[in-house]
Amino acid sequence: MKRALSLFGCIRQRALGLTLALGIAGLPAAHGYTVGINAGTKSLFLQVGVGTMTGGNFNNGGTPGNNTTVNNASVTVPSAQLGSGAAQAMTTNSTVTASAWDGFAFCNTPATTGQVYVGGFYRVPGNSGAAATLSVSTPANLTNAGGNTLPFSSIAWTSSGNGDATPTIPSGAFSSGAQTLLSVTRNTWFESCLAFRYLNTQVVPAGTFTGRATFTLTAP
Structure with a gap:
């Protein structure tokens, strides 16, 4: 994902790097949280993982x-488990647990849960107009140094948030190209915690497979 974006305009993007290290012996190498915000200058904010919010949380000013950090989600699959169908939880180097809205401990410790915070808002001057759209785009495959590929659809996520029974961003899996995640009503803040996992349903050559998912918040 691209890192926390604040910014005013019609499109904001954040990227998340996804890495799979696959080893084979003998081979070489919540209830979705949304809240209304005051109307104001047309603006978008999108944070994926680490972000920047100065002067307190958003709800108190x-x-x-902008934050250009690109966090990663990664997993190393043991040789004995490769292609077994046992999904492998991914970890992340993001350290964000607190909501940028009010500082609440919305996500659990990323080091143990792999949860990546995703949140932001869409603001307009009045109370009318179409909703903004949160989407994510990925290439068809993750690739390794040898040119081997792994479908991006091999990575899925579970969406949650402490105190929430139904996630704002639905749980799902990547598909090649762009996919819509959420419709964001005007003058609304949204957030979810996404925990990624590798589905591990096929045997692939050893190596480190990498790819990038780009999250985009677009206003009409």
């Missing part, structure tokens, strides 16, 4: 800022 904090100001979103």
